[in-house]
Amino acid sequence: MPELPEVETVCQELRKHVKGKLIKTSCLITNLRLRKEIPKSIETIVSNTLIQDISRRGKYILIHLKNGYSLVIHLGMSGKILIKPVDYNFIKHDHMVFYLENLLLVYNDARRFGLIDIVESKKIENYSYFSKLGVEPLSEAFTPEVLIKLLKSSKANAKAFLMNSENIVGIGNIYASEILFKSGISPFKCVYEISEQRADLLYKNIVETLIESIHFGGSTLKDYSKVNGESGYFQNNFKVYGKEAEACVVCDNEIKRVNQNGRSTFFCEMCQRS
DNA sequence: AGACGTACCTGACCGC
DNA sequence: TGCGGTCAGGTACGTC
Numbered sequence: 001m002p003e004l005p006e007v008e009t010v011c012q013e014l015r016k017h018v019k020g021k022l023i024k025t026s027c028l029i030t031n032l033r034l035r036k037e038i039p040k041s042i043e044t045i046v047s048n049t050l051i052q053d054i055s056r057r058g059k060y061i062l063i064h065l066k067n068g069y070s071l072v073i074h075l076g077m078s079g080k081i082l083i084k085p086v087d088y089n090f091i092k093h094d095h096m097v098f099y100l101e102n103l104l105l106v107y108n109d110a111r112r113f114g115l116i117d118i119v120e121s122k123k124i125e126n127y128s129y130f131s132k133l134g135v136e137p138l139s140e141a142f143t144p145e146v147l148i149k150l151l152k153s154s155k156a157n158a159k160a161f162l163m164n165s166e167n168i169v170g171i172g173n174i175y176a177s178e179i180l181f182k183s184g185i186s187p188f189k190c191v192y193e194i195s196e197q198r199a200d201l202l203y204k205n206i207v208e209t210l211i212e213s214i215h216f217g218g219s220t221l222k223d224y225s226k227v228n229g230e231s232g233y234f235q236n237n238f239k240v241y242g243k244e245a246e247a248c249v250v251c252d253n254e255i256k257r258v259n260q261n262g263r264s265t266f267f268c269e270m271c272q273r274s
Numbered sequence: 275a276g277a278c279g280t281a282c283c284t285g286a287c288c289g290c
Numbered sequence: 291t292g293c294g295g296t297c298a299g300g301t302a303c304g305t306c
Binding site: 032033034035076077078093109110111112113154155156157160164261262 | 277278279280282283284285
């Protein structure tokens with residue numbers, strides 16, 4: 001699944017290709033449930049309305065419609081939004097389609113951990129899945145001071161802290177490992193013990209890593225691809241993720257993999273001692 | 275509050 | 291070729 005850079009890349013592509021376009025009709029292709037059931041009412045609500053804009057909250061994609069509603073789409077682990085020609089033939093795991101004037105928007109999600117929902121735009125701040133979300137790392141609201149305050153008020157380890165969307169949104173399993181490596185912070189470190197100097201470095205690396213990855217179009221592992229089906233390229237820049245038993249690019253020590261809260265963490269014991 | 279397990283799913287891959 | 295086990299980028303919920 002896509003982490004923040006992948007979701008942001010999808011948003012940018014959607015803005016480029018479908019912003020301002022008319023949704024003629026839409027239709028559920030399967031009756032299988034995603035994280036929750038796709039509301040059948042979407043079909044009527046989104047028909048014959050213009051796509052006004054596309055934005056993002058954490059890893060949720062928001063498609064704002066001119067009729068006062070917003071589509072909320074989450075890609076889960078394996079979700080994709082793909083732009084297809086009008087003569088496209090549906091394939092396995094296509095769950096919903098939006099018919100625009102000369103193209104289709106198709107939502108495909110093999111593992112069905114994703115989400116499609118519809119909400120009144122003016123009530124979006126109260127949307128249940130958004131109520132506990134933390135700060136947007138690429139917004140002006142995210143500053144070194146804000147990060148330090150969050151670190152001081154949490155007893156979680158560094159990996160769990162970065163993964164917890166109640167602190168900072170958008171950082172998933174890959175970028176958590178990468179950001180901690182760049183910052184020289186052990187994934188086991190209790191975050192309230194991180195020095196302010198080290199926190200400044202962490203701040204810089206959170207922002208830089210995400211921006212750099214967006215620049216590369218996100219990363220592509222098994223399931224994620226951009227709306228045109230092309231791959232992103234950031235995975236070529238991974239320093240530790242998926243590099244178990246390989247040599248650290250900095251110190252040549254062996255990269256380790258451990259399980260933290262059921263997820264793999266990759267790190268270098270020599271470089272990450274703070 | 276946070277650690278940890280479980281649940282939701284399919285598919286790829288590996289060893290036998 | 292098939293079978294079982296393991297792993298995968300997310301998130302929510304329950305329990306201790």
